[in-house]
Amino acid sequence: MSHKRDVMIYSRYERFWHWSQAFLIFTLFFTGLAIHGTHHLVPFGLAVKIHTNAALALIALWVFTTFWNFTTGQWRQYLFKKGVFKVIRFYAWGILFGEPHPYKKSLQRKQNALQSLAYMTFMTLIGPALWSTGIAYLLYNSWSHYAWSTTGLWIVALLHTAAAFAMGAFVVIHVYMTTTGKTPLHYVRTMITGYDSIELSEVEEAYIEETKSAEMR
Amino acid sequence: MFPRALWRVVAFLVVHSAIAASAGTADHSKFDVLKGPFTTAEDVTEACSTCHTEAAGEVKKTIHWTWDGTNSFTGQRLGKPRIMNSFCGSPISNEPRCTSCHAGYGWTDLRKTPEENGATVDCLACHDGSGTYKKTATDAGHPLYSPRVIGGVTVEPPDLAKAAMSVGPSQRENCGACHFNGGGGDGVKHGDLDSSLTDPPRDLDVHMAVDGANMTCSTCHTFNAHIPSGSRYMTTAVDPHGLDLPHDDKNRATCESCHGAAPHAEAKINDHTDRVACQSCHIPEFARGGVATKTLWDWSTAGRKDADGKPVYIKDEHGHLIYSAEKGDFAYGENVRPTYLWYNGTIEQTAITDKLDDKIKDDVLTLNRISGGPADGKSRIWPFKEMKGKQPYDPELNTLVVNHVFGKDDSAFWTNFDYPKAIAFGMNYAGLPWSGKIGFIETRMYWPITHMVAPKEKAVPCSDCHTRDVDGRLAGLGGFYMPGRDGSRLLDALGYLALFGALFGVVIHGALRIVLRGGHRP
Numbered sequence: 215m216s217h218k219r220d221v222m223i224y225s226r227y228e229r230f231w232h233w234s235q236a237f238l239i240f241t242l243f244f245t246g247l248a249i250h251g252t253h254h255l256v257p258f259g260l261a262v263k264i265h266t267n268a269a270l271a272l273i274a275l276w277v278f279t280t281f282w283n284f285t286t287g288q289w290r291q292y293l294f295k296k297g298v299f300k301v302i303r304f305y306a307w308g309i310l311f312g313e314p315h316p317y318k319k320s321l322q323r324k325q326n327a328l329q330s331l332a333y334m335t336f337m338t339l340i341g342p343a344l345w346s347t348g349i350a351y352l353l354y355n356s357w358s359h360y361a362w363s364t365t366g367l368w369i370v371a372l373l374h375t376a377a378a379f380a381m382g383a384f385v386v387i388h389v390y391m392t393t394t395g396k397t398p399l400h401y402v403r404t405m406i407t408g409y410d411s412i413e414l415s416e417v418e419e420a421y422i423e424e425t426k427s428a429e430m431r
Numbered sequence: 432m433f434p435r436a437l438w439r440v441v442a443f444l445v446v447h448s449a450i451a452a453s454a455g456t457a458d459h460s461k462f463d464v465l466k467g468p469f470t471t472a473e474d475v476t477e478a479c480s481t482c483h484t485e486a487a488g489e490v491k492k493t494i495h496w497t498w499d500g501t502n503s504f505t506g507q508r509l510g511k512p513r514i515m516n517s518f519c520g521s522p523i524s525n526e527p528r529c530t531s532c533h534a535g536y537g538w539t540d541l542r543k544t545p546e547e548n549g550a551t552v553d554c555l556a557c558h559d560g561s562g563t564y565k566k567t568a569t570d571a572g573h574p575l576y577s578p579r580v581i582g583g584v585t586v587e588p589p590d591l592a593k594a595a596m597s598v599g600p601s602q603r604e605n606c607g608a609c610h611f612n613g614g615g616g617d618g619v620k621h622g623d624l625d626s627s628l629t630d631p632p633r634d635l636d637v638h639m640a641v642d643g644a645n646m647t648c649s650t651c652h653t654f655n656a657h658i659p660s661g662s663r664y665m666t667t668a669v670d671p672h673g674l675d676l677p678h679d680d681k682n683r684a685t686c687e688s689c690h691g692a693a694p695h696a697e698a699k700i701n702d703h704t705d706r707v708a709c710q711s712c713h714i715p716e717f718a719r720g721g722v723a724t725k726t727l728w729d730w731s732t733a734g735r736k737d738a739d740g741k742p743v744y745i746k747d748e749h750g751h752l753i754y755s756a757e758k759g760d761f762a763y764g765e766n767v768r769p770t771y772l773w774y775n776g777t778i779e780q781t782a783i784t785d786k787l788d789d790k791i792k793d794d795v796l797t798l799n800r801i802s803g804g805p806a807d808g809k810s811r812i813w814p815f816k817e818m819k820g821k822q823p824y825d826p827e828l829n830t831l832v833v834n835h836v837f838g839k840d841d842s843a844f845w846t847n848f849d850y851p852k853a854i855a856f857g858m859n860y861a862g863l864p865w866s867g868k869i870g871f872i873e874t875r876m877y878w879p880i881t882h883m884v885a886p887k888e889k890a891v892p893c894s895d896c897h898t899r900d901v902d903g904r905l906a907g908l909g910g911f912y913m914p915g916r917d918g919s920r921l922l923d924a925l926g927y928l929a930l931f932g933a934l935f936g937v938v939i940h941g942a943l944r945i946v947l948r949g950g951h952r953p
């Protein structure tokens with residue numbers, strides 16, 4: 215016999231990290247586009263100031279979270295999982311007709327195969343592309359004396375802009391995906407409260423109750 | 432590296448020691464030798480020299496006296512007798528008028544050196560403290576010695592004894608008497624130098640305002656043995672030497688001399704100082720003091736007379752002369768946004784003897800060619816006043832010409848309005864070849880802007896340059912990437928496509944979910 219129980223699947227740190235990262239990325243995208251000249255809702259000088267500080271905060275957050283991911287072993291959540299195509303098929307097709315999700319959330323597997331792949335891309339491609347070019351951009355003056363710096367700045371700025379657009383597109387899809395839960399706000403609520411209802415076997419349930427290895431209500 | 436607070440203290444001490452020095456320890460009104468009476472201004476110089484035995488000798492080594500200098504960057508020999516500008520042309524053959532701003536008396540023939548010409552040093556021009564001494568406009572540097580009717584008004588000569596007893600360090604008025612009036616009148620030439628700087632409000636000049644730093648010209652333009660520092664001919668476009676104390680390079684005329692190379696609290700702003708001259712942000716406009724500067728001078732239209740044969744003069748609604756039979760058409764500007772160019776301090780000027788061929792592009796002659804670029808490592812973006820002109824030249828020999836404008840003879844243009852006669856006289860006087868042909872060529876000249884520094888709150892905002900606007904201050908400067916202005920159209924197109932594609936995709940997907948599922952939830 216298995217039960218659905220409300221278990222805390224996103225710890226306080228994970229939630230803090232997620233929402234502060236979300237806030238910083240929105241801020242960076244918004245001010246980045248102001249710097250880029252797309253809009254004039256913030257004057258250039260202020261946009262640079264906010265962008266620089268938010269970028270430094272985000273880098274600090276990422277460094278800390280990477281550390282957290284490794285020390286807690288949570289990094290395993292992001293590893294490649296089988297069944298990506300099933301999940302893709304579900305979102306492209308099945309979901310439209312009310313098919314059940316091919317993947318079941320468990321304590322050990324918080325993410326489905328597509329999620330893991332997407333977050334992995336985020337962490338290993340888009341993120342690094344942004345921070346590496348961003349830092350090079352920020353420190354322009356320390357390499358501006360080289361003969362190649364004129365071309366260099368152009369390349370750095372264009373790569374940074376390209377990565378920013380990729381990030382923007384990622385965020386759009388990511389935000390939409392949060393509406394695909396039981397109710398449109400289900401996933402968002404989970405990320406706020408940390409609790410999700412998860413099917414537990416009797417053994418699991420007894421184990422958690424006994425050891426308090428996760429909070430459960 | 433000095434901490435910022437220390438810089439401030441040093442700057443304060445430098446400025447205030449300079450001001451304190453003006454008090455001095457000698458009261459010149461107590462010296463008998465200065466009590467006069469003096470019949471000529473030269474007698475005053477003689478009196479000064481009884482104590483300041485070496486001063487006149489020092490002055491004779493300076494450009495204020497020789498009007499002769501060699502640009503050590505280009506090797507070009509410079510000075511008013513050789514170099515052409517877009518205002519009056521050449522002072523040669525117009526001496527007693529043009530040498531009224533010579534730091535001496537009696538230089539009546541520019542083909543000779545002032546010494547060969549028997550000229551003597553003028554101490555009062557720079558050191559009069561009475562405000563009464565004035566070199567009259569047409570007497571080769573002399574003041575008036577008897578009353579004279581000038582422009583319908585009787586002008587009294589200055590009291591030389593009073594002037595002699597008043598001497599002290601140079602005041603703004605002393606420098607301004609010549610430097611505010613370059614090009615023939617107040618503010619005409621430079622755009623950042625005019626009589627409004629005699630007593631400027633803080634918004635106009637944060638350094639010279641009484642409620643600002645209350646500095647004079649020579650606080651920055653320090654003099655060493657009467658040799659001035661700071662030069663338009665050879666500009667210090669970047670001062671890597673930075674703060675002057677405690678390692679003084681005796682050139683305090685750069686901003687860096689007092690402010691150092693990283694004067695801003697914000698690192699990103701300091702990051703600009705290697706590529707952008709201080710002046711570019713801190714002098715948002717020139718001619719801000721209510722005195723208009725000339726922006727165009729077209730000599731080709733000069734000489735018009737009305738039906739009665741009288742020379743024509745027309746003024747605009749502000750009282751500015753916009754047409755003069757003597758000089759042609761004029762245009763003026765106030766609060767003018769500068770033109771920005773990469774500049775490494777090297778300017779090539781045009782001499783009267785220069786062939787113009789390679790200096791003309793698209794029928795426009797650039798009289799002074801500004802060197803620099805984003806990649807040479809020595810340039811910064813500097814502000815300039817762009818002066819437009821149209822000037823007489825010799826279309827056959829391809830040189831500019833000496834226009835004899837001033838004098839009581841039958842050739843001077845300002846009295847006879849006859850170009851062939853005036854130019855024949857001028858070229859003959861100068862001993863230069865002339866084909867006998869006269870054409871008019873459009874010219875441009877670039878005057879570096881460095882005065883009229885505004886308070887920091889009035890500095891140019893970032894977005895004046897970091898903008899895609901075609902009207903951005905640096906819209907015309909290519910060859911480097913600037914955030915906010917530059918980018919790739921292709922990348923932007925792809926980027927927006929990805930962004931709006933994603934948005935469009937999720938909207939469609941969401942709509943399908945709602946429509947097709949009809950409310951079933953697993």
Ligand code: HEM
Pocket residue numbers: 239242243244245246247249250251262265266269270272273344345347348349351352353371372374375378379381382699914915917918
């Ligand atoms: C993570 C660390 C990041 C750093 C260190 C960083 C740094 C920078 C810097 C230094 C600039 C140039 C601004 C200037 O002129 O000073 C810039 C521009 C920009 N940033 Fe970032 N940034 C980061 C993250 C992001 C993110 C996450 C986004 C968007 C989601 C973003 C979007 C942009 C955009 C669009 C520009 C304008 C590029 C241009 O037009 O040249 N940045 N960034």
